[in-house]
Amino acid sequence: MKQVNILMMGGKRCGKTTVLASMYRYIDKALAGTSMRLEVDDQQTKHDLDEAINSIMKKMNDFKVPLTRVEVDENPTSASKTYSFHLIVEGGSKIPFKIHDIPGEWLTDSHQKEVKDLVKECQVIIIAIDTPYLFSKMTIKGYGIYHEEYNKPLEIANFFKNSLSVENVEDRMILFVPIKCERYYHLTNTPQLNTSKRNYMQELIDAIGCGYRDLLMYLRSTPALINNCTMAITPILSAGGIDFVRFRTDPETGKVISLYQEPEFLHESEKGYAPKFCEQPMIYALIYILLQEMEPNKSKSRFGGAAKLFRGMNQSQMFTAVETLRKKLKRNTGNHPEDGFYFIQNPREL
Numbered sequence: 001m002k003q004v005n006i007l008m009m010g011g012k013r014c015g016k017t018t019v020l021a022s023m024y025r026y027i028d029k030a031l032a033g034t035s036m037r038l039e040v041d042d043q044q045t046k047h048d049l050d051e052a053i054n055s056i057m058k059k060m061n062d063f064k065v066p067l068t069r070v071e072v073d074e075n076p077t078s079a080s081k082t083y084s085f086h087l088i089v090e091g092g093s094k095i096p097f098k099i100h101d102i103p104g105e106w107l108t109d110s111h112q113k114e115v116k117d118l119v120k121e122c123q124v125i126i127i128a129i130d131t132p133y134l135f136s137k138m139t140i141k142g143y144g145i146y147h148e149e150y151n152k153p154l155e156i157a158n159f160f161k162n163s164l165s166v167e168n169v170e171d172r173m174i175l176f177v178p179i180k181c182e183r184y185y186h187l188t189n190t191p192q193l194n195t196s197k198r199n200y201m202q203e204l205i206d207a208i209g210c211g212y213r214d215l216l217m218y219l220r221s222t223p224a225l226i227n228n229c230t231m232a233i234t235p236i237l238s239a240g241g242i243d244f245v246r247f248r249t250d251p252e253t254g255k256v257i258s259l260y261q262e263p264e265f266l267h268e269s270e271k272g273y274a275p276k277f278c279e280q281p282m283i284y285a286l287i288y289i290l291l292q293e294m295e296p297n298k299s300k301s302r303f304g305g306a307a308k309l310f311r312g313m314n315q316s317q318m319f320t321a322v323e324t325l326r327k328k329l330k331r332n333t334g335n336h337p338e339d340g341f342y343f344i345q346n347p348r349e350l
């Protein structure tokens with residue numbers, strides 16, 4: 001059956017479900033004016049998203065105590081999850097909309113073949129990046145000391161290079177989504193804290209360039225990839241009113257712990273659960289998929305014609321939807337990234 005498939009990969013427990021829950025909470029605003037709505041399709045998805053919101057809300061409360069410690073989850077599940085939604089198009093047609101969440105380990109273990117098959121079905125691949133691990137404890141390599149271990153950039157690059165053919169990845173959108181960006185966003189935008197006037201969100205782009213160097217080089221290595229593979233960076237504040245402060249090694253156990261707290265100088269309205277930009281990856285994905293469907297030359301698009309996927313939506317409605325979404329899309333102006341949003345490669349001219 002024709003459906004939208006999005007693949008999310010990243011370290012275990014890096015906060016993917018929480019981001020999805022925040023995204024879903026604000027999706028109506030993102031889709032207003034597009035003739036489309038997104039609805040949860042099954043009880044399990046609803047349960048998982050509700051639980052993620054409850055968990056993060058509870059954390060927000062705990063973080064009112066300065067420097068609350070968070071330990072790396074020792075027993076994370078390494079199962080994949082599929083979140084099921086329906087994209088409902090005005091006029092009644094329902095398009096299955098699935099988001100597949102796979103742990104980084106799957107790229108190197110016996111599940112490789114499964115992931116490979118999944119990639120073939122997915123229009124959009126999201127690489128979720130735990131930003132404190134990428135950015136904190138910066139090394140001369142241009143990324144943080146824990147990045148390789150927790151975000152698995154080498155495993156991701158090797159999987160793309162060795163397990164997928166060029167046809168598997170061209171004609172795809174690949175989004176680098178740094179999550180938990182609160183600290184860097186707040187530092188950049190709080191004059192009292194940013195005495196050296198650094199733009200941390202812009203520096204994040206360089207850290208991604210260094211931290212995912214192999215993958216980026218590969219995705220720009222052939223004309224087929226450069227001309228067909230869309231790549232962008234879309235940072236997210238998954239929760240809003242909490243800042244990662246620093247890593248510390250527990251002297252007793254030797255384990256790395258993260259310290260979080262409510263940010264200083266934050267406006268009252270931004271305190272507590274106030275995620276930012278979570279809808280952006282979805283806006284990027286939808287514009288991309290709509291444009292792919294509207295392309296006159298369908299021979300290249302393996303995902304079929306407009307009439308098939310967006311049943312009930314005519315060409316002019318699709319055009320309006322694209323234009324409406326475009327107005328909401330955060331993007332760089334020329335080479336100047338806004339809040340760390342940056343198109344690395346944009347052959348379809350989103």
Ligand SMILES: Nc1nc2c(ncn2[C@@H]2O[C@H](COP(=O)(O)OP(=O)(O)O)[C@@H](O)[C@H]2O)c(=O)[nH]1
Pocket residue numbers: 011012013014015016017018019052055056059070179180237238239242260
């Ligand atoms: N401090 C902090 N914790 C978070 C954030 N996002 C998620 N978490 C917590 O991290 C844990 C794992 O999150 P989850 O979304 O389930 O991660 P997933 O395994 O990648 O889907 C949960 O306890 C969340 O409440 C965040 O932005 N900041």
Ligand SMILES: [Mg+2]
Pocket residue numbers: 016017018081101
């Ligand atoms: Mg999860």
